[in-house]
Amino acid sequence: MKVIKKINNNVALCVDNHKKELIAFGKGIGFPPMPYEISDLSSISMTFYRMDQSFYKLLEEIPEEVFEVSAIIVKKAQMTLDCSLNPNLLPGLADHIHFALKRIEKYKEMKMLFSYDIEQLYPAETSLARYAVGLIERKLRVKLPDSEITNIAMHFVNAEEENIGETNGEIDTDQLIDEVTGMIEQTFETEIDREGFNYNRFVMHFRYFLKRIIEKKQFIDDNGALFGTLKAEKPEIYDCAVQISDRVVERLHAEITQDEILYLMIHINRIIKNNTIN
Known part of the structure; x- marks a missing residue:
């Protein structure tokens, strides 16, 4: 097995004998100069394929x-x-x-x-x-x-x-995610890198958000103080989250709790902070 890129001291990106990429864990495998061959596979403790x-x-x-x-x-x-x-x-x-x-x-x-x-x-x-x-x-x-x-x-x-979207016949999840991304880009006059890991992270969280709404398992807690603080500090984030919530309500015919809007605000703020091209 060949180690081709260090992730950290004990984790690296590798290629096996069948030319398939994998993430490997092993004490110190990130230390040697890349690339190199691992001669003793017993030093590998865990592997993860298809990431x-x-x-x-x-x-x-x-x-x-x-x-x-x-x-x-x-x-x-x-x-x-x-x-x-x-x-x-x-x-x-x-x-x-x-x-x-x-x-x-x-x-x-x-x-x-x-x-x-x-x-x-x-x-x-x-x-x-x-x-x-x-x-x-x-x-x-x-x-x-x-x-x-x-x-x-x-x-x-x-x-x-x-694929969460495939479990629900009411909406085209991918289309809705694309629409939501466009709404964020328009609100903040920016372009989101849709190939980057930060966007993939946002999509993952948005799918979980949709899944909770579809299965009627929304967050219903007592976060009113935090909600009010974030709304006052980041009004554009709040307005964007409300617009997105309205679009989801329109598609799913379901009310969205204040705590779920707070969840959206946190993740919209995160992607705007970390994942813009411009």
Whole structure:
């Protein structure tokens, strides 16, 4: 197996003997000059195939310890859940954990409640998410709210469905995402890099947003204070989120909670901050 690009000290992009790309984990494999051949494959602890290349840059930006604990969780999911999982579960989960840690620091007053409905509907995924939260707390020495059990469980649920849009016959999800992207570009007079990993991250979160609305599992918490603060500080973000919500309401014939609008505001702000060309 040839190592062709370092991601961090213990993770690298590789090519196997069949010329297929993979992400490999192994102590110190990122240290030698690239490219090089790994002669002892026993040094490789985990491998992940078929990951979307648009996520490679994201992997470089996630702290090494977050990425590695995410990989352990995904491996556990692969062994525990009786189904195939989307290969992009690893970068998606790592990104979520990284963002959750930053969110705890920045939005300490934000409440996201544990969902007993999710636990009843998806007991295997919830049990696995409890394990994940415990592992994160031990490895990263941080206390997570119980809501992260629900959030991580939903990552597993979504990874079991390769394309959320295909599970719902009411709307063309890809078309709606394209429309929403255009609305963001028009509002902020900018161009979004639709090939970049930040856009892929936004699309992933927007699909989860749609899935919650379609399945009537929206966030309904008590985040009024934070909502009001962000609305006052970032009125353009708020106006854009409302316009997008109105478009989704029109397509899905469903009301959208204030907490879901807050969720949209956070992710619109994130993509405008990180993912514009101009």
